[in-house]
Amino acid sequence: MASTWTDRRLAPYGFLAPAIVLFGLFFALPIGYALHLSLHSVQVKGLGLGRNAREEVWVGLDNFITALSDPELLAGAGRVLRYGAMLVPAMLGLALLFALLLDLPRTRFRAFSRLAIFLPYAVPGIIASLLWGFLYLPSVSPGYFLLRAVGWSGPDLLQGDWLFLALTNIAVWGGTGFNMIVIYTSLRAIPPELYESARLDGCTETQIALRIKIPLIMPSLVLTFFFSTIATLQVFAEPMTLRPLTNSLSSTWSPYMKVYRDAFIQGGMHSAAATAVVIAVVTLVLSFGFLKVVNRRTAERTP
Amino acid sequence: MSALLVGPRVKPSVSARRTSWLPTFLLLLGAVYCLIPVLWVVMAATKSRSELFSTFTFLPGNGLWTNLSELTAYRDGVYWLWMLNSGLYAGVGALLSAAVSALSGYALAKYSFPGRGVIFTVILAGVLMPPIALAVPQYLLLAKVDLAGSYWSVLLPSILSPYGIYLARVYAAAAVPDEVLEAARVDGARDLRLFTSIAFPMMRPGLVTVFLFQFVAIWNNFLLPYVMLADDETFPVTVGLYSLLQQGASKPALYTLVITGALLSIIPLIALFLGLQRYWRVDLLTGAVKS
Numbered sequence: 001m002a003s004t005w006t007d008r009r010l011a012p013y014g015f016l017a018p019a020i021v022l023f024g025l026f027f028a029l030p031i032g033y034a035l036h037l038s039l040h041s042v043q044v045k046g047l048g049l050g051r052n053a054r055e056e057v058w059v060g061l062d063n064f065i066t067a068l069s070d071p072e073l074l075a076g077a078g079r080v081l082r083y084g085a086m087l088v089p090a091m092l093g094l095a096l097l098f099a100l101l102l103d104l105p106r107t108r109f110r111a112f113s114r115l116a117i118f119l120p121y122a123v124p125g126i127i128a129s130l131l132w133g134f135l136y137l138p139s140v141s142p143g144y145f146l147l148r149a150v151g152w153s154g155p156d157l158l159q160g161d162w163l164f165l166a167l168t169n170i171a172v173w174g175g176t177g178f179n180m181i182v183i184y185t186s187l188r189a190i191p192p193e194l195y196e197s198a199r200l201d202g203c204t205e206t207q208i209a210l211r212i213k214i215p216l217i218m219p220s221l222v223l224t225f226f227f228s229t230i231a232t233l234q235v236f237a238e239p240m241t242l243r244p245l246t247n248s249l250s251s252t253w254s255p256y257m258k259v260y261r262d263a264f265i266q267g268g269m270h271s272a273a274a275t276a277v278v279i280a281v282v283t284l285v286l287s288f289g290f291l292k293v294v295n296r297r298t299a300e301r302t303p
Numbered sequence: 304m305s306a307l308l309v310g311p312r313v314k315p316s317v318s319a320r321r322t323s324w325l326p327t328f329l330l331l332l333g334a335v336y337c338l339i340p341v342l343w344v345v346m347a348a349t350k351s352r353s354e355l356f357s358t359f360t361f362l363p364g365n366g367l368w369t370n371l372s373e374l375t376a377y378r379d380g381v382y383w384l385w386m387l388n389s390g391l392y393a394g395v396g397a398l399l400s401a402a403v404s405a406l407s408g409y410a411l412a413k414y415s416f417p418g419r420g421v422i423f424t425v426i427l428a429g430v431l432m433p434p435i436a437l438a439v440p441q442y443l444l445l446a447k448v449d450l451a452g453s454y455w456s457v458l459l460p461s462i463l464s465p466y467g468i469y470l471a472r473v474y475a476a477a478a479v480p481d482e483v484l485e486a487a488r489v490d491g492a493r494d495l496r497l498f499t500s501i502a503f504p505m506m507r508p509g510l511v512t513v514f515l516f517q518f519v520a521i522w523n524n525f526l527l528p529y530v531m532l533a534d535d536e537t538f539p540v541t542v543g544l545y546s547l548l549q550q551g552a553s554k555p556a557l558y559t560l561v562i563t564g565a566l567l568s569i570i571p572l573i574a575l576f577l578g579l580q581r582y583w584r585v586d587l588l589t590g591a592v593k594s
Contacts, residue, residue: 008414011494015410016422018403022463027429030440037440098333101326108327116334119341122572124523126541127565130548131340134347134562139356142343173337205323234433237525241545244552256435256526263439264530276436287431 031280037273038063063274073275076255079164084232086168092224094172095179100209102180103187114184118177125174129241132170137245158246170238175231179224186220187213222294226287233283236260255279341569348566352559370563382564384536385543389522390571391454392539396461397518401471401510403462408471409502413479423472429465438530445531456531457539461521467513474509475502511582515575522572540568 041059067073098117102110120128136157138144147154157166194216195208203211214221236256243249251265252258255275263272347355351366358364374382411423441460445451450459479502487501503510525541532538535546544564551557576583 007494009416012410012414012416012419014494015406015414015498019407019426019463019468020422022403022459023426023429026441026460026463027432027437030437030444031432033440033444034436037443094333098330101330104323104326106321106323106326107330108322109331113330113334117330117337119573119576120337122519122576123341123569124525124541126523126525126545127568128340130544130561130565131344134558135340135343140347140558142359142361145359173340176333177337230431234435236435237541240525241548244549256433259435259439260530269439269443272439276433276439279433280436283433284431 034273034277034280037270038277041270059270063271064278066271067274067278072252073255073258073278076252076258080233080235080254083164083167083235084229086164087171087232088225088228090168091172091175092179092221092228094176095183095224096214096221098176098180099183099187100213102184103213104205114181118181120174120176121178123174125170125237126241128174129170129238132166132173133242133245136166158242159248163242163246163248167235167238167242171232171235175228179228182224183217183220186217190216226290229290230283230287233279344562344566344569348559348563350559352556355559355562356555366559367563370559374560374563374567377560378535381535382540382543382560382567385538385540386568386571388454388537389539389541389568392457392461392528393518393522396458396521397514399458399462400464400467400517401514404464404467404471404513405503405506405510406498407468408473409475409479409498409506411468411472412475413481413484413502423468426463426465426468429463434526438527442530451531452533452537454537457528457537460527461517461524464513464517464520467517470513470516471506471509474512475506478509479505508582511579515579515582518575519572540564544568 039058039060040056041063043055043057045055098113101107102114123131135141135143138154138156144154155162157163190213195203195212198208198212234256235254239249239253239257243251251261256279259272259275259279262268262275343361346361346363348370349367350358350364351369354364354366407426411419437460442451442456445456450456483501484497487497492500522539523541524539525545528539528542529545532542535543538546544561547557547564548561551561
């Protein structure tokens, strides 16, 4: 009996051991190492020859000061914010609209539409960007083909302001379906009795959607907003894929791309680590700030 | 249980027979928008090099077999190696991930022990860590033990999935009744046996869901393998096609290979998706489980 009791006390730690070891090795240790790198730099002694010529020295916050005063990082952050300000409302607006339409009782071909709109979830961001990238290229795109047929020439979608639209479209295409399903799932969890009486009272479906359904699914809208915003800040694969097709995407277009370039193309691991730490801190502050606001709102509503 | 792609709720009322055309039309418009790039790649993959730049892009061409054999011949069939690698990273990674999630989720749902809340919160907070802030130091640390560039460098960091552990916990809490565990315990079953012969079978449908989500996450991942790998024989198909596109920028002759490769690369996931429809349970993500 005594051994069973000990078993029962130690068992959960045994079950959790693989997760804890993996977390330590692939989350905690790398984060610690990134912090270490961000506070150090490499100094070359003498002529820089010989085994101990390169030495890691403590530089305090120097790397952070350099990172934060780099106009290219701030410009990149600005571009990503602009991209996110277009993407998140468009994607979630469409996802909400489609979910509400799917939830209407008299809509046809629902199974087909739902499957088709969800399909892009199975397409990697790289491949999605590749497909759209070709559709943006005047020499192979059917859109331009049609425009030329009527004697017009379309805009160059991979230049200037159009580029933001081009990138936003790729992410809207890839992300709307998944968010639609999350929202639709919570719509279906609402007991239908809640709006049966509204329907009998002559409320239109639009009124029911605005006054009953949307307030009830607010938690999943908040959830999708939160995760979409975080994913937006991490944009990397899409602009990387479009780069070979245009010359208006720099290698530092988004902060992620800048970290990659600093670390692996310029070999500046220490400054790249500092930039990565800045990105992590900004993400965490935004996340916890957002969650705090949401929790306070929820607490106010449910006393 | 509301699976992702099952048919809509049946409402046998009189008004349900009349179709609302505007919502139907809007949804179909959305469906067409989502299918356009897929239809385009299907058509484009059938075109020969000259057809690609000359014929209307939604008409099929006669180059499919040439494209397939050229893709297969490209650098001694490296494309198929990329597909195999993707299958290996995603298959093995998702399997291990489901196993680790099952153990952790079960422990977090069915035992109360000091540190439970802290462990769960810390693991979940892992979701918020930007992948780039992890990938760069992971690469440097793995390079120190000579693992950077190996299969392990992509596989090992993909195993721990905070989402997976969260899903497994929610599912274990709903699907494994305490009474059954207690009864088996009274009969003398030890903790490991409780898990393997009672909890695990009950959690299996939820674990298939964990496996599928993690499979897609690893298959679709670009950043991690792009940072870790240098030798193109270890590339997954995402990184492989990206490298092909980069070379294609100067050689439009490679476009047909990229397009054919893109088409073939989305077939496995779409098949997985249609074949296992009832396991794509998004309701688990929002924590809504009815047992």
